[in-house]
Every structure is written in structure tokens, then in C-alpha cells.
Amino acid sequence: MKLFTKSFFLKTWLSWLMITFLSSCLEVKKREPAIYLIPEGYVGALYIVFNAPNGQPPMYEGNSRVYHIPPSGVLVTQMDANEGWSESSEIKYFSVSQSGKRVPISTVSEDTPDNKRALYSGGLGEAGPIFGCTVINKKFTIGMKSERTDSNKLLTIFEAIKVKNIDKKLFEGMC
Template structure:
């Protein structure tokens, strides 16, 4: 009986430690073109996409004017503290202005970013793609379905080069 108790306790400890191990993500800097409003898409694991970019130990997602960044980077999976994600509006001359993340206290007329999530979409050119998206703008823009393009609409309407997606599947 003593042997079974020890075995059971050992099994419980092993299971709990396996369940509590969570990978910590790298800090992120998201650079958003000044004046952009709508949904931004970051598409990961594209061999022909933009090479990884870092500032110190932070990943940098330099979003192009199309609002669709296709990158060679893998997704930044795991947990990340909100203060480790920085959003900036970037002018044409490179000046950065911080943009806050949406909260309950965000005024309706303040430009802010809503983190919409990470997931798979597809098929896009025959492949399931891993992508993350954000919504940026004042409240009216963040809820305006006419400017909140899906990944499919953004790729088509923004004329994203099909070659960026080659080799993804």
C-alpha cells in the first residue's frame, strides 16, 4: 500500500509539472504605418517572406502599408506579459509614437490597438497559414467591418505577391 501511495504522489507531481511548463515569448515591437486603420496581419513561416528583425532581444514586426507582413519568423508562441509588447505608429521619416493597447478605459476617439489573436487560416494558395492579427484605429474604425479585411480579402485587395507564399506547405 505504501508503494502505491508513493507511486501515485510521484505520478501526480509529474503530471502537474508537465502541465505548468509554459514557454515565455520574446518581447515584441510592432511598427504600424502612421494613419493606418483596420486589421493588420502577420503571416509566419514563409520561406520567401521578410527575414527576422530584432531590436535588442525584441522581435520587430515592421508592418508594410498594405497591413500584411509576410515573415520567415516562426510565431511567438507562449505567454507574454502585456508590458513586453510595444506598438508604435511610424511616420514616413521613421519617427515613432507609442500607441496604447485597447482597454476598458480607452476613449472612443483615441487611436489604439486591439490584439485579435493567433491562429491558422486557409487554405491560402493551397496552404494553411499561421497568422496573427491586430486591429488599429479609433473605436469606430476598430468595429467598422468595411475596413476590417479578412486575411483572404487583404491578400487579394492589397495585391500581396503570391511568391511570398511559395514553400509554405
């Protein structure tokens, strides 16, 4: 019985030590708050391409990153991908009129009516080669449900760059 108790204690202690050691190796990074400014009436796929030396310089409002999506729907920025966790209240989406007026945009949820304009935020991904480089990008779709799922409006990043005439110079120096 004494041997069993010592063995159990040793196994428990070693398990605790291993878990403590491994958890100390994990870094849970918090991402910066973000504001996404999307052209009023834009429908379809939106992309943000990160780490482009010739892209749009970083923009901030307070401590929030600002991603001002151009009418093309493809923002090429110098900022990094801003990975990590964040509170949903720290991420804001706005439709922006030509006069600069901001109107909040809701994100897609189970309760979003099919006829309501909403934004679906995808994850980070890699695409390439784009002008010879593999790029880190984030994709969004915006519109009513039928528009967010219409393959004619959902250009791939390759199609968007070609169709929207995105300047090749923005991608120079990325690879």
C-alpha cells in the same frame, strides 16, 4: 481507524505524485519580447503571416523581435509564431511616420475612450487555403472604436491579400 489513516495517506501521496508527474510534463514557454511598427494613420485590420520561407527575414532590436508592418497591413515573415507567455511590458506597439519617428500606441482596455486610436491584439489563428496553403497568422485591429468595429475596414486575411495585391511568391514553399 488505522486502515482509514493509511488509506487517506496513500491516496494523498498518490495524488501528489500524479500532480508532480503531470506538471513536469507541461512546458511553459516564454516568448521573445516584441516591437510592432505600424504605419502612421493606418486604420483597420493588420495581419502577420508566419513561417513563410520567402517572407521578410527576422529583424531584431536587442532581444526584441521587430515586426515592421508594411503599408498594405499584411506582413509575411520567415519568423515562427512566437507562442508563449510574456510580460505586457515586453510587447510594444508604435505608429511610425514616413521619416521613421515612432509614437507609442496604446492597447484597447475597458478605459479606452471611443474616440482614441488604439490597438486590439487578437490571437493566433490558421487560415487557408491561401495560394494552396494553410497559414498561421496573427490579426490586429487599429483605430478608434468605430473604426475597429467597421466591417468595411476589417478585411479578412483572404480579402486583405487579394485587395492589397500581396505577392503570391511570398507564400511559395509554405506547404
